[in-house]
Amino acid sequence: MLNEGWSPDMVVGHATIDKLFPSDLTSCTSALYHWIDRSIMETENIDLLEKASRKPRNNSPKTRKHRRVLGPSIKERPKKVETRERFGHWEIDTLIGARSQEDPALLTLVERKTRFELIMKIDQ
Numbered sequence: 001m002l003n004e005g006w007s008p009d010m011v012v013g014h015a016t017i018d019k020l021f022p023s024d025l026t027s028c029t030s031a032l033y034h035w036i037d038r039s040i041m042e043t044e045n046i047d048l049l050e051k052a053s054r055k056p057r058n059n060s061p062k063t064r065k066h067r068r069v070l071g072p073s074i075k076e077r078p079k080k081v082e083t084r085e086r087f088g089h090w091e092i093d094t095l096i097g098a099r100s101q102e103d104p105a106l107l108t109l110v111e112r113k114t115r116f117e118l119i120m121k122i123d124q
Contacts, residue, residue, distance in 0.1 A: 001043055008032035008048070084113045094122075 001011050009029045015021055035041045036048070074091075081089045089112040097103040109118040 002047060008036070081112060087111065087113045089113065 012029050015026050036043050091110045093108045095106040104121045107120045107122050
């Protein structure tokens with residue numbers, strides 16, 4: 001693999017086609033990549049042309065760059081709203097179905113103290 005500049009997939013393919021090993025002893029491509037990642041083999045990731053040019057995966061939580069912010073977040077509301085002591089604090093939300101774009105959406109309004117709900121169907 002190092003001398004010929006082959007990828008792990010080429011090595012497995014060559015070993016399978018030319019029957020260099022019994023079929024139960026021939027490993028799969030993903031096993032070779034795992035062995036390379038764990039330094040079990042002499043080959044390193046930098047030796048693999050395709051893998052060295054790839055960007056590593058970013059496992060950080062995904063955040064949407066173009067998210068619309070239509071008002072202050074619920075997390076920023078005053079503490080007195082959380083206590084539900086006064087009438088008149090409303091929450092609003094929309095629910096959009098997953099079937100098609102033409103389906104109507106629901107608009108929900110909830111009063112915090114009494115938990116009175118208004119639900120209206122609206123066209124999109």
